[in-house]
Amino acid sequence: MTETFPPDINGVSTTLGCLVAGLRDRGHRVVVTCPRAGTPRDLCEGDEVSGVALPFYREVRFGLPRRRAFLAEWREDPPDVVHIATEGPLGASALAAARALDLPVTTSLHTNFHAYARAYRLGWFARPVMGYLRRFHNRAANTFIPTAKQAAELEASGFERLMVLGRGVDTDLFSPARRDSGLRASWGASDETPVLLHVGRLAAEKNLDLLARAWSRAHASDPDARLVVVGDGPERARLERQVPGAVFAGALRGEALARYYASADAFLFPSVTETFGIVVLEAMASGLDCLAFDYAAGRQLIEPDVNGLLAPFGDSDTFLEQVPELLAARSRDRRERARDTGLRYGWTAVVDGFERNLIDVAERGQDGVPSRERWA
Structure with missing residues (x-):
């Protein structure tokens, strides 16, 4: 039921x-x-x-x-x-x-x-x-x-x-192998352009104001950076006004969703209301460097500075402070270890x-x- x-x-x-x-x-x-x-x-x-x-x-x-x-x-x-x-x-x-x-x-x-x-x-x-x-x-x-x-x-x-x-997580579906340079080009991103991704329902409980603030911090740090948002919901129109220039893909599933994950570089997850947060696991299986709060999936999956980044639960200031590091590092080591973590969770x-x-x-x-x- x-x-x-x-x-x-x-x-x-x-x-x-x-x-x-x-x-x-x-x-x-x-x-x-x-x-x-x-x-x-x-x-x-x-x-x-x-x-x-x-x-x-x-x-x-x-x-x-x-x-x-x-x-x-x-x-x-x-x-x-x-x-x-x-x-x-x-x-x-x-x-x-x-x-x-x-x-x-x-x-x-x-x-x-x-x-x-x-x-x-x-x-x-x-x-x-x-x-x-x-x-x-x-x-x-x-x-x-x-x-x-x-x-x-x-x-x-x-x-x-x-x-x-x-x-x-389906580790065959969500895989770095699905990275698509043509998709990145449609976002206005070259292979060298840092792309941040967010996936989730666009609803009040998802702490989207912090996502908008994180994007402002990222854009100030690197004006060439791109933000891609996958998902839909009642807060979409308001978020679109807050983050002009971001790519809004709407709701995706299956291979289309997996291509979006794999074609980004890092994942922003500001929610503080999850029982788990399966999108964090999907992002890590896709080889993304993730920034999340220290609870639920973030606590279980992310080892700070090893396979991602964590902020203390609810500490928005620390979350924002780590955005430039997430953007600048684009750490190959962290991304490879994130993928290794995802592979343990079939x-x-x-x-x-x-x-x-x-x-x-x-x-x-x-x-x-x-x-x-x-x-x-």
């Missing part, structure tokens, strides 16, 4: 698409329930249900609840385990139906909702959101989260039965861990009772 799935372009969709494909490759039957998209969901092979777009962010849709439908479907053909990837109305109805039928349930916590609430000036909403998330996920046998640090923080807030499940090990946990939950049941005894 998920509110987002390929061809949606975001980290949650990417992760779920890879997990589902990996499980199917291993012979498992996987049924995906998600809201209808504007384009066909080729990987879905399940139910596409009605959804409602957020009024302030049309690209994000919530699936409508369908508890009765789940109850009818699962009584007739009970799944071994129900996995719920998002906590919206669709996921809540799936959780209620699964618990009513005593089916094993696992969940994932992909999105830093309380941080998003602050980004949208709804800080007062953060506490009730965390309360809802805690109640939701504590009803599952396990909840998957991407880093050990996040596990410690959530445990301190009362979350239970957390399982760390890292993120992976999807196979991630899918293996996910599969093992789902099998374990299916065998022992939601509360430690084997499934065959519950359904006897």
Whole structure:
């Protein structure tokens, strides 16, 4: 159950698409329930249900609840385990139906909702959101989260039965070998021109004002530098006004996205609201020198001055101070080590861990009772 799935372009969709494909490759039957998209969901092979777009962010849709439908479907053909990837109305109805039928349930916590609430000036909403998330996920046998640090923080807030499940990257797709001098020329960049790249949703929670300030610092340091922005969202028009002269490519996926990564020189990632930040891993696998904050993917993947650069979490001044170094160094050594780091994070090990946990939950049941005894 998920509110987002390929061809949606975001980290949650990417992760779920890879997990589902990996499980199917291993012979498992996987049924995906998600809201209808504007384009066909080729990987879905399940139910596409009605959804409602957020009024302030049309690209994000919530699936409508369908508890009765789940109850009818699962009584007739009970799944071994129900996995719920998002906590919206669709996921809540799936959780209620699964618990009513005593089916094993696992969940994932992909999105830093309380941080998003602050980004949208709804800080007062953060506490009730965390309360809802805690109640939701504590009803599952396990909840998957991407880093050990996040596990410690959530445990301190009362979350239970957390399982760390890292993120992976397609190292054949995201590779320095896809560098394209013709694409760089279309950006007005020669082989010697430094090109900075940003990839992500262009939304309030992504700290885009800092991206604009970082570009101003870079341009002052080297007027020949270029900035390329991949992604779309409600803040795009405002960001375009803040960074005149930058290349805005819109949302990209697949080989087109991989060419953009590989054809840049360095990656700027100013977000402070990620649970992981899979774009950092994609950038490193593509051989880019990355500048990020010291948390989530940045903390897990980047060793400062070895395979990238880090600023203390939330320290915008230090982040900006490192932009000229990122621009001037264009370090071949750091980029090669970034690629080496990316090569250690293929999807196979991630899918293996996910599969093992789902099998374990299916065998022992939601509360430690084997499934065959519950359904006897």
